[in-house]
Amino acid sequence: MMHDFLSNNRAALIERCRVKVAKRPARAASAEQLEKGVPLFLDQLIKTLRIEQTKDPLDSRDVSGPANGTASMSEIGTSAAQHGHQLLLLGFTVDQVVHDYGDLCQAITDLAHERDAPFQIDEFRTLNRCLDNAIADAVTEFSYQRDHLADERRFHEANEQAGFFAHELRNALSTATLAFEAAKAGNLNLSGATGSVLHRGLMGLRTLIDRSLDDVKGLSVKSASPQLFSLAEFIAEVEHAAELAAQVRGSKLVVSSVDPQLALAGDRDLLYAAVGNLLQNALKFTHPHTEVTLNAYAVADRVLIDVKDHCGGLPVGSVETMFQPFKQHSADKSGLGLGLLIARKSVESFGGTLSVSDIPGIGCVFTASLPRYSMPPV
Structure with missing residues (x-):
């Protein structure tokens, strides 16, 4: 049987x-x-x-x-x-x-x-x-x-993509609003640094909307050749917008000098969004009347961009989940929990990495490590 x-x-x-x-x-x-x-x-x-x-x-x-x-x-x-x-x-x-x-x-x-x-x-x-x-x-x-x-x-991918768009749209709008309010309060003309920040915010809005419309239409956008740009000029541009945000939050932004020969290659707008998100995050969580520092320098064949705050240190176990979407590690839930993930993806598009170091009792440092380039001779 x-x-x-x-x-x-x-x-x-x-x-x-x-x-x-x-x-x-x-x-x-x-x-x-x-x-x-x-x-x-x-x-x-x-x-x-x-x-x-x-x-x-x-x-x-x-x-x-x-x-x-x-x-x-x-x-x-x-x-x-x-x-x-x-x-x-x-x-x-x-x-x-x-x-x-x-x-x-x-x-x-x-x-x-x-x-x-x-x-x-x-x-x-x-x-x-x-x-x-x-x-x-x-x-x-x-x-x-x-x-x-x-x-x-x-x-999940569609939800994440919609979140990315809303997050960056709000960032660009906030930048433009801060610049406009600063110009209005100080009776400034728009030909200086504040005007440049306003222009950057408005151009960022237009770019985001154009890209979103291309996605809806199903248009494929060919990636352009990597753009070579000055690291010093880039940091100066980031500084103008971050300084306005620091003033609103009662914090101090400290930016170190940058070697004018250093350069980066890639999508400048993406890196601007990445560093902007890191600074926004730092200004959001740093303790009142403390410093947020922005340092850009070269080590061997890499360019490092550090953003350091005085948030008091990171919660236990948060480093492992810091870059996960929609994760927030404080009582302040005003954001979407996407800024750090957007920053990491933008840095990785340059062939770089984004990491975080905890300084217990003091704060933390986010470091973007990018391939190093040099400005061509004049």
């Missing part, structure tokens, strides 16, 4: 399946797979075969499910669906789900041939029915969960 053969050779069949799985690229027999995959199915197959030898053989359908692909709840269907879900979470593909059950069928056939074990035609039909139902339920659940995860990923 097939159920006796399977019971007596259960360990050998599981081992053969494990060996087959291990031979496939990027596959290994995980603990979850061994517990709820082939071994559980094999036990349910044995149970089905035994019931079919009783006076109520149709009761086996509660374990195996019916033939001909009719949808029905069964023990094999439920566990196969769980198995398909687990394989998705483990990073496997739909064909690997099918292979798991095919391995067992092949192992049973090979071992039966080696040991000259005779099976009845009805027993083979039961084996095929159980395999068909298990594969169908495993693949169905795998596909459903895969599509569900894909939908969640698309929703």
Whole structure:
């Protein structure tokens, strides 16, 4: 009888399946797979075969499910669906789900041939029915969960993109508003530094809106060649806008001198947004009447831009989640929790890195490390 053969050779069949799985690229027999995959199915197959030898053989359908692909709840269907879900979470593909059950069928056939074990035609039909139902339920659940995860990923990406746009739109508007209020309060004309800040904010608004409209229209924007620009001039431009924000918050902005020969290459607007977000973050959390410092200098083949505050130090464990989207680490929830992530992505577009160092009891330092370039001779 097939159920006796399977019971007596259960360990050998599981081992053969494990060996087959291990031979496939990027596959290994995980603990979850061994517990709820082939071994559980094999036990349910044995149970089905035994019931079919009783006076109520149709009761086996509660374990195996019916033939001909009719949808029905069964023990094999439920566990196969769980198995398909687990394989998705483990990073496997739909064909690997099918292979798991095919391995067992092949192992049973090979071992039966080696040991000259005779099976009845009805027993083979039961084996095929159980395999068909298990594969169908495993693949169905795998596909459903895969599509569900894909939908969640698309929703998250769209939500993050909308957040990026709103965050940068608000930054550009705040910059323009600060400059306008400063010019109005001081009866200033708009030909000086304050006017430049206002112009930068308005141009930033226009650029963000234009890019958003291009995205809506599905227009692909070709990336331009990296733009070489002076680090000293860039820092001076950032300083003008940050100084206005520092005055509003009652803090002091300290900016070190920059070597005029140093240069950077990339999208100037993206880096402006990155450093602007770092300064905005520092001014938001630094204690009242303390300094926020901005230093830009070269070390070997890198340009480092440091933004240091006096926030009192970072909360325990926050460094690991500092750059995650929509994460906020203080009681001030006025932002979206996207500024640091935007800054990191912008810096990485330059081939750089953005990191944070905690100074316990004092504050923290965000450091952008970028490839170093030199200004061409005049």
